[in-house]
Amino acid sequence: xxxxxxxxxxxxxxxxxxxxxxxxxxxxxxxxxxxxxxxxxxxxxxxxxxxxxxxxxxxxxxxxxxxxxxxxxxxxxxxxxxxxxxxxxxxxxxxxxxxxxxxxxxxxxxxxxxxxxxxxxxxxxxxxxxxxxxxxxxxxxxxxxxxxxxxxxxxxxxxxxxxxxxxxxxxxxxxxxxxxxxxxxxxxxxxxxxxxxxxxxxxxxxxxxxxxxxxxxxxxxxxxxxxxxxxxxxxxxxxxxxxxxxxxxxxxxxxxxxxxxxxxxxxxxxxxxxxxxxxxxxxxxxxxxxxxxxxxxxxxxxxxxxxxxxxxxxxxxxxxxxxxxxxxxxxxxxxxxxxxxxxxxxxxxxxxxxxxxxxxxxxxxxxxxxxxxxxxxxxxxxxxxxxxxxxxxxxxxxxxxxxxxxxxxxxxxxxxxxxxxxxxxxxxxxxxxxxxx
Amino acid sequence: xxxxxxxxxxxxxxxxxxxxxxxxxxxxxxxxxxxxxxxxxxxxxxxxxxxxxxxxxxxxxxxxxxxxxxxxxxxxxxxxxxxxxxxxxxxxxxxxxxxxxxxxxxxxxxxxxxxxxxxxxxxxxxxxxxxxxxxxxxxxxxxxxxxxxxxxxxxxxxxxxxxxxxxxxxxxxxxxxxxxxxxxxxxxxxxxxxxxxxxxxxxxxxxxxxxxxxxxxxxxxxxxxxxxxxxxxxxxxxxxxxxxxxxxxxxxxxxxxxxxxxxxxxxxxxxxxxxxxxxxxxxxxxxxxxxxxxxxxxxxxxxxxxxxxx
Ligand code: SF4
Ligand code: SF4
Numbered sequence: 001x002x003x004x005x006x007x008x009x010x011x012x013x014x015x016x017x018x019x020x021x022x023x024x025x026x027x028x029x030x031x032x033x034x035x036x037x038x039x040x041x042x043x044x045x046x047x048x049x050x051x052x053x054x055x056x057x058x059x060x061x062x063x064x065x066x067x068x069x070x071x072x073x074x075x076x077x078x079x080x081x082x083x084x085x086x087x088x089x090x091x092x093x094x095x096x097x098x099x100x101x102x103x104x105x106x107x108x109x110x111x112x113x114x115x116x117x118x119x120x121x122x123x124x125x126x127x128x129x130x131x132x133x134x135x136x137x138x139x140x141x142x143x144x145x146x147x148x149x150x151x152x153x154x155x156x157x158x159x160x161x162x163x164x165x166x167x168x169x170x171x172x173x174x175x176x177x178x179x180x181x182x183x184x185x186x187x188x189x190x191x192x193x194x195x196x197x198x199x200x201x202x203x204x205x206x207x208x209x210x211x212x213x214x215x216x217x218x219x220x221x222x223x224x225x226x227x228x229x230x231x232x233x234x235x236x237x238x239x240x241x242x243x244x245x246x247x248x249x250x251x252x253x254x255x256x257x258x259x260x261x262x263x264x265x266x267x268x269x270x271x272x273x274x275x276x277x278x279x280x281x282x283x284x285x286x287x288x289x290x291x292x293x294x295x296x297x298x299x300x301x302x303x304x305x306x307x308x309x310x311x312x313x314x315x316x317x318x319x320x321x322x323x324x325x326x327x328x329x330x331x332x333x334x335x336x337x338x339x340x341x342x343x344x345x346x347x348x349x350x351x352x353x354x355x356x357x358x359x360x361x362x363x364x365x366x367x368x369x370x371x372x373x374x375x376x377x378x379x380x381x382x383x384x385x386x387x388x389x390x391x392x393x394x395x396x397x398x399x400x401x402x403x404x405x406x407x408x409x410x411x412x413x414x415x416x417x418x419x420x421x422x423x424x425x426x427x428x429x430x431x432x433x434x435x436x437x
Numbered sequence: 438x439x440x441x442x443x444x445x446x447x448x449x450x451x452x453x454x455x456x457x458x459x460x461x462x463x464x465x466x467x468x469x470x471x472x473x474x475x476x477x478x479x480x481x482x483x484x485x486x487x488x489x490x491x492x493x494x495x496x497x498x499x500x501x502x503x504x505x506x507x508x509x510x511x512x513x514x515x516x517x518x519x520x521x522x523x524x525x526x527x528x529x530x531x532x533x534x535x536x537x538x539x540x541x542x543x544x545x546x547x548x549x550x551x552x553x554x555x556x557x558x559x560x561x562x563x564x565x566x567x568x569x570x571x572x573x574x575x576x577x578x579x580x581x582x583x584x585x586x587x588x589x590x591x592x593x594x595x596x597x598x599x600x601x602x603x604x605x606x607x608x609x610x611x612x613x614x615x616x617x618x619x620x621x622x623x624x625x626x627x628x629x630x631x632x633x634x635x636x637x638x639x640x641x642x643x644x645x646x647x648x649x650x651x652x653x654x655x656x657x658x659x660x661x662x663x664x665x666x667x668x669x670x671x672x673x674x675x676x677x678x679x680x681x682x683x684x685x686x687x688x689x690x691x692x693x694x695x696x697x698x699x700x701x702x703x704x705x706x707x708x709x710x711x712x713x714x715x716x717x718x719x720x721x722x723x724x725x726x727x728x729x730x731x732x733x734x735x736x737x738x739x740x741x742x743x744x745x746x747x
Binding site: 006007010012013091166238242248249250251253321322323324325330331333334336337338350355356357359360363364365367368369372373376377400403406408409411412413414415416417421425 | 442443444445446447448449450451452454455456458459509512514552553554555683684686688689690736737738739740741742
């Protein structure tokens with residue numbers, strides 16, 4: 001059988017061996033916790049606590065600001081210190097609730113549910129109430145994704161277990177340590193869609209997970225496990241759908257248009273926690289790695305915890321980092337400052353002693369065609385970058401610039417070290433902004 | 438720590454490929470045929486090679502210094518141009534002609550169009566054609582100490598018999614770097630293995646050329662004739678090292694096939710029906726001019742386009 005994959009893509013050094021084999025470690029955070037009110041796509045959440053209030057872990061502190069929004073929960077017990085703008089990973093200042101952690105970790109009591117006795121509406125309401133959002137990075141509220149216009153047309157629910165970003169092993173550890181939760185989460189999602197089948201799409205560099213899931217799902221006729229070729233960006237939504245179902249969608253379509261819903265590992269586990277255990281989204285797995293930290297590994301982190309403390313937990317810096325990235329090296333944000341909180345979408349903290357980007361200076365394009373060859377969107381990064389640099393919106397759109405999935409493969413591969421993804425990305429933002437006007 | 442961290446847009450890693458590396462690989466891949474040329478034709482051939490390379494590199498350097506531009510000779514592209522040009526010159530080319538060719542290649546074909554990546558014509562071939570037009574007799578005189586007769590292609594065209602084995606090994610008259618099919622293919626294999634070039638252009642070029650001469654040479658499927666046509670003249674050097682020049686071939690995959698086929702047909706027309714026995718250089722130059730058009734019609738369809746649902 002031909003390998004399940006997409007056209008294009010790259011094979012960067014994957015760095016996963018740094019953290020892959022160490023069990024994840026739970027951290028009880030110390031000090032102030034910061035909860036940005038906007039850590040999802042959509043309207044910011046609205047605080048429902050005030051300065052001086054005492055809160056418990058698991059208590060809701062901010063209400064969803066609309067349908068496309070998500071509530072936020074305290075993850076420690078303590079006192080609300082203040083509500084003020086704080087810096088987040090993107091560098092923006094976002095209004096945040098700050099809680100002074102009393103280090104007692106007192107929790108509210110949760111009400112577990114039996115998903116078999118719940119209606120579809122109840123399940124979705126439960127997920128919505130728990131504040132579950134896409135934890136792979138996008139932060140799109142999950143209940144919105146699970147409420148397509150025509151639910152009967154959904155044929156595939158795909159669990160994105162590709163984890164194609166180099167260095168990241170958080171999904172991997174989750175799959176190794178809690179595979180049953182993923183399968184159970186998938187089963188809950190399948191309850192919502194009568195005509196859907198579940199696919200666990202795993203890159204073939206994780207044969208152990210593939211085996212585990214095969215075993216765990218052998219009595220689940222509705223769930224199949226598929227091995228995809230290991231290649232970046234296999235986990236990009238459109239590429240993943242194509243590889244696992246053969247359906248191709250473009251920027252004007254949603255996965256639901258191709259009868260698919262895609263969610264990543266941690267999100268599906270969060271669905272499990274929300275529905276079965278009645279627990280809101282309070283923690284996530286974060287890979288702290290890179291050649292600058294002493295003990296690279298995965299941590300079960302309470303959302304709101306400061307990145308600096310996370311580094312401490314990983315044994316501190318072994319040598320001075322030159323660059324710190326929130327997320328993976330391909331799509332993550334370079335941090336200006338470590339003093340930012342962990343959010344629902346923070347998958348990794350990558351500390352590198354060398355900055356590969358500043359090492360090189362962009363030179364003239366030699367028309368080698370490599371960017372074209374690797375682009376999963378089959379567009380012409382070279383040309384689009386030029387359009388973008390000249391602010392040529394028309395040419396940019398005409399040359400299908402909006403189809404870019406911002407994977408960065410083009411910049412990675414360019415021998416002339418040109419910045420391709422960067423201007424394309426900002427041009428896309430401009431075009432989108434102008435469209436809205 | 439604050440400002441000490443480097444901040445830049447993603448992606449944060451880069452492949453180890455670089456322009457300089459690619460050019461270095463090309464130079465390495467050209468060494469077998471260069472060495473064979475020097476061995477075959479003697480010391481003067483070496484002088485031609487060295488002179489041409491030195492000229493292209495110095496021309497680029499001086500131009501950039503005078504124009505106060507960033508010096509780019511470190512990317513080795515000027516050296517590649519020089520080497521390719523030298524390999525396309527007859528072994529007895531006077532050194533002043535080589536110098537003129539080098540200056541023309543860099544100054545006129547490359548730099549005046551904006552430098553690396555902007556030229557629409559392969560600089561080495563542009564310079565070769567310029568020299569051919571300006572100094573026709575020098576450029577078509579392949580006599581040297583080692584060989585006094587015509588080039589095998591000319592002999593073939595005149596209906597004389599040729600020794601195909603000698604042609605494959607390269608023991609014939611011709612330009613410095615074009616005679617040895619063996620050495621060129623060896624170099625091409627290096628480039629393919631290193632991922633610098635692929636077979637799209639050279640493959641479609643050579644295959645369509647063979648089909649063309651089978652159809653129109655009147656010799657049909659004569660293996661002797663076909664091998665002589667393949668091994669003779671600049672076809673191998675052109676197909677693997679000049680038609681594959683990134684800057685002047687189409688960037689789209691489909692376009693590369695179209696381009697290769699076009700070159701094959703043009704070369705066939707020049708060789709069979711043209712006044713001279715050779716036509717590779719002209720075919721590639723005409724092909725270069727058509728690249729924008731070819732690219733326009735072979736732009737790939739973006740992923741998922743056309744699949745829109747209402
Ligand atoms: S153009 Fe966009 S989709 Fe294509 S490789 Fe570059 S970043 Fe990825
Ligand atoms: S990869 Fe870089 S050098 Fe090659 S065509 Fe694209 S932009 Fe030009």
